[in-house]
Amino acid sequence: MILVLGGYGNFGARICRALAGDPHIQLLVGGRDAQRAAALTSTLGHGAQGVGIDLHAPDFSHRLRQWGVQLLLHTAGPFQGQDYSVARAAAAAGAHYLDLADGRRFVCDFAGALQPTFAAAGCTAITGASTVPALSSAVVAHLCAGWLRIDSIDTCIAPAQTAPRGRATLAAVLGYCGEPVQVWDGGQWQSRRGWAQPAAVHFARLRTRRGALCEIPDLELFPPHFQVRQRVVFRAAVEVPLAQQVFAGLAALRAHGLMVQPARLAGLLNATARTLDFLGSSLGGMVVRVAGLDAQRQSARRAWHIAADHDHGPEIPCMAAILLARRLARQQTLPVGAFACMGMLSLEDFAPEFARWGMVTDLVEEAVVAAGHGA
Numbered sequence: 001m002i003l004v005l006g007g008y009g010n011f012g013a014r015i016c017r018a019l020a021g022d023p024h025i026q027l028l029v030g031g032r033d034a035q036r037a038a039a040l041t042s043t044l045g046h047g048a049q050g051v052g053i054d055l056h057a058p059d060f061s062h063r064l065r066q067w068g069v070q071l072l073l074h075t076a077g078p079f080q081g082q083d084y085s086v087a088r089a090a091a092a093a094g095a096h097y098l099d100l101a102d103g104r105r106f107v108c109d110f111a112g113a114l115q116p117t118f119a120a121a122g123c124t125a126i127t128g129a130s131t132v133p134a135l136s137s138a139v140v141a142h143l144c145a146g147w148l149r150i151d152s153i154d155t156c157i158a159p160a161q162t163a164p165r166g167r168a169t170l171a172a173v174l175g176y177c178g179e180p181v182q183v184w185d186g187g188q189w190q191s192r193r194g195w196a197q198p199a200a201v202h203f204a205r206l207r208t209r210r211g212a213l214c215e216i217p218d219l220e221l222f223p224p225h226f227q228v229r230q231r232v233v234f235r236a237a238v239e240v241p242l243a244q245q246v247f248a249g250l251a252a253l254r255a256h257g258l259m260v261q262p263a264r265l266a267g268l269l270n271a272t273a274r275t276l277d278f279l280g281s282s283l284g285g286m287v288v289r290v291a292g293l294d295a296q297r298q299s300a301r302r303a304w305h306i307a308a309d310h311d312h313g314p315e316i317p318c319m320a321a322i323l324l325a326r327r328l329a330r331q332q333t334l335p336v337g338a339f340a341c342m343g344m345l346s347l348e349d350f351a352p353e354f355a356r357w358g359m360v361t362d363l364v365e366e367a368v369v370a371a372g373h374g375a
Helices: 012-020 034-044 060-067 085-092 104-108 110-121 131-143 167-175 218-225 241-255 262-279 313-329 347-356
Strands: 002-005 027-031 049-052 071-074 096-099 124-127 149-158 180-185 188-193 199-201 209-213 228-236 284-293 299-308 337-340 360-365
Touching: 002 012, 012 027, 012 034, 012 313, 027 034, 034 049, 060 085, 071 085, 071 313, 085 096, 085 110, 085 124, 096 313, 104 110, 104 218, 110 124, 110 337, 131 149, 131 218, 131 284, 131 299, 131 313, 131 347, 149 209, 149 218, 167 262, 180 218, 209 241, 218 228, 241 262, 284 313, 299 313, 313 347
Parallel strands: 002 027, 002 071, 027 049, 071 096, 096 124, 124 337, 149 228
Antiparallel strands: 149 284, 180 188, 180 228, 199 209, 209 228, 284 299, 299 360
16 A cells, blocks of 8 residues: 555656556555545546545554555655654554655755664665656766766756646745755865856757756765765756746845745745746756766766656656655565665666656767866
8 A cells, every 4th residue: 555645746646647557556645635635536546545634643653554554655845844754654654655855954864864763663765766866866877887986967957847836846946045055066065055156058959058056965965975076066947047037036135135035935936937938848858967087097978868848847756756666566675774765776767767758868978078167
């Protein structure tokens, strides 16, 4: 039995649609609004059930055990500012746990906080089963297989303007807009401002966009995990330049103390974003660039690109959780304990999901440039 918490939301509903037809899975779609959960399950079939449940309820763990939940898949973000009570409730109920978290502190502190709890329960807990760090780390591992040294990792995600977006996602983004972000740059930790000073990023199948710094777990996890010598940067590049300028402007206001909480504008910006759709398209994507020393001791620079058309980009953050949920449903072995989602999946594991949605990938050998050059 798998319970998808937040199962009728932007990402949760996509995961439910992917899992509902799996013969190994009994699916519960959970959220505070039982009617919305039931409405989604009526379209899913395959015995899926909708349930009303509040993750803050004192009997939350008891209800998980009562329903026989074997895996709790938490999609009810934003995760910035959340504690680990949902994961602890899963462990208390004897259930495995997955989430789509991309909040830096939530993901980076997860294993240290929950390893003893899940080890004692004999269960698996994985955070960040999403674009970051699950897919991003799989891409880096693929690009740098056999390398002797990694000097830099530069990643940029480029959402399509017309793709469905959620208020929770926008609130998470605005939460660090203009805030100091610690970045591994020049071989040391340095402070940069979130969403400030956007720079040009080139893509294989998208037009060049300007991307700005995002506060995500990769910034902290990748330098030690991949032993990166010089730089790890993650940017986001929205399609419409005006929107990118708005974020940069908000970052400047926050940096100068003229706006305390940009996240309060999430509802307004989410509601008005559609007015800019005529300036954009349904094509989004992502690029990961690495530079270092390959197995032949030659300087190397590679890039992996993915292009997702027809507003299918939001399927990408769901893929890692779907793949891992299927593994657990088939009782395939995953390590016991609590982990950030790195090394759990290979890039090849994602290939069938990319194909399902008509996504196109490119691996490009790029000209070697001087160390410290950006994406």
